Amino acid sequence: MAASSKMIILSILSIEDNYGYQILESLKTFTEGFWEWKEGMLYPMLHKMEKDQLLKSYWTETLSGKKRKYYHITNIGTKALETEKTEWEFVNQTLSKLWRIHHASQQ
Amino acid sequence: MAASSKMIILSILSIEDNYGYQILESLKTFTEGFWEWKEGMLYPMLHKMEKDQLLKSYWTETLSGKKRKYYHITNIGTKALETEKTEWEFVNQTLSKLWRIHHASQQ
DNA sequence: TTATCTTACCTAGTTTACCTATGTATGTCA
DNA sequence: TGACATACATAGGTAAACTAGGTAAGATAA
Numbered sequence: 001m002a003a004s005s006k007m008i009i010l011s012i013l014s015i016e017d018n019y020g021y022q023i024l025e026s027l028k029t030f031t032e033g034f035w036e037w038k039e040g041m042l043y044p045m046l047h048k049m050e051k052d053q054l055l056k057s058y059w060t061e062t063l064s065g066k067k068r069k070y071y072h073i074t075n076i077g078t079k080a081l082e083t084e085k086t087e088w089e090f091v092n093q094t095l096s097k098l099w100r101i102h103h104a105s106q107q
Numbered sequence: 108m109a110a111s112s113k114m115i116i117l118s119i120l121s122i123e124d125n126y127g128y129q130i131l132e133s134l135k136t137f138t139e140g141f142w143e144w145k146e147g148m149l150y151p152m153l154h155k156m157e158k159d160q161l162l163k164s165y166w167t168e169t170l171s172g173k174k175r176k177y178y179h180i181t182n183i184g185t186k187a188l189e190t191e192k193t194e195w196e197f198v199n200q201t202l203s204k205l206w207r208i209h210h211a212s213q214q
Numbered sequence: 215t216t217a218t219c220t221t222a223c224c225t226a227g228t229t230t231a232c233c234t235a236t237g238t239a240t241g242t243c244a
Numbered sequence: 245t246g247a248c249a250t251a252c253a254t255a256g257g258t259a260a261a262c263t264a265g266g267t268a269a270g271a272t273a274a
Contacts (some may be wrong), residue, residue, distance in 0.1 A: 004198050005261090011205040016211055019141070021222050031201055043224065048260090064270065066221070082270060091111050092199060094138055098118040104126070106120055112232090128251050148233060150253060155231095171241065173251065 004043060005037070007088065010081040013055065013073040020046055020069065046071060054080050112144070112152060114195065117188040118164065120180040127153055127176065153178060161187050 012023055020042055028036050030058035049055045060068050073081070119130055127149055133141050156162045161184035167175050180188070 005200070007202065008205070010216080011202060011209065014209050015205070019222080025221095030204070031197075034197065038262075038264095040264070042227085044261090066270070067220070072179070088199075088202065090138075090141065090193075094142070095111070095114065095118060095195065095219095097137070098115070098122070102118065102121050125253080145233070145235095146252080147235070147254085154253090159215090173241070174239095175251070 004088070005041070007081065007084045008048065009042075009045065010048065010054065010073060010077055010084070014078065017070045017072045019071065020091055039046055049077070053077075069088075112148070113156065113194075114151075114153065114188065114191045116156065117184055117191070120178055121185065121188055124177045124179045126178065129175075156184070160184075166195065200211060 008027065009023065012018060018026065020039070024039065024042060025035055040087050046055065046057075050057055050071070053074055055071045056074055059070050060070055062068065078100060115134065119125060119133060119203045125133065127146070131144055131146065131149060133134065153162065157164055157178070158179055163181055164176050164178050167177055169175065177199075
C-alpha cells in the first residue's frame, strides 16, 4: 500500500504546492476515508524527497500566526513522477495480463 | 517496482503451480525482457510466503534427475491475492484521478 | 480560564523488505 | 573438460516503512 506513497505525494504536489498536514487531509478526503497516513509516515518521506531534490520547501505564516511548511515539486521531481508513472503503468499492464490469463484458465 | 512482487508471484501461481527458476524465466519472457528478478530476490520471498501459508511447496524430479521445488497457492494465498488486487485497483484509481486533475489543471 | 481538541511540525528507533553477493550441485553441450 | 544453463540456497547490508512519542500554538467549549 505504502509502496506507492512517493508517487502519491509527487502527484498531489504536481497539482499545486501543499504542506504536510494538508496532504494528509487531502488524501483522506480524496479517498473518502479509505486511505489514511500517519504523520510519522509522511514527514520523514517529505524530508527524504527534499534531500533527493524532488521537492523544495518554504515556510509561510497564516493570518492567525500558524506556520506551515509548503512543498513544491522540482523539475527533477516532475521527471521522477513521469518515470514512476511509466513503471506503474507497465506493472499494471503486466498484472492485468496475468489476471486475464488466470480468469481464462478458470473457464 | 519490486513492491508488487508478492502480487506477481501470487498471480503467476494462481494460473498454475510453478517452481522458482521457472517463475524467473516466465516473468522475463512475459514482460519481453523488461522485468528481470534476481534469484536472491525471489527465493527468500517464496520462503517467506510459504511460512505465511500463502504457498505450499513440494519436490519433484525430472526424467534427467533435476530436482525442482514446486509451489502451489493455498486458499489463504488466493484470498490474499483477492485482497491485494482490490487494494491495487483502489490505488490505481486514486492515482488515475490525481493524474486527471493534474492534466486538467495544465490546460 | 483552563481543559481539550485541532492544527502543524518533528525525531528516534524498530521492524520489515529489498537486494547484492555469493555459494552449492547437477546436467548439457561444444 | 571447461563453460554454460538449470536449480536451489543463505548471509548480510542498506533502505524503506511504520510505530510511538514529543513539542507547540491556536481554537473551542465548559
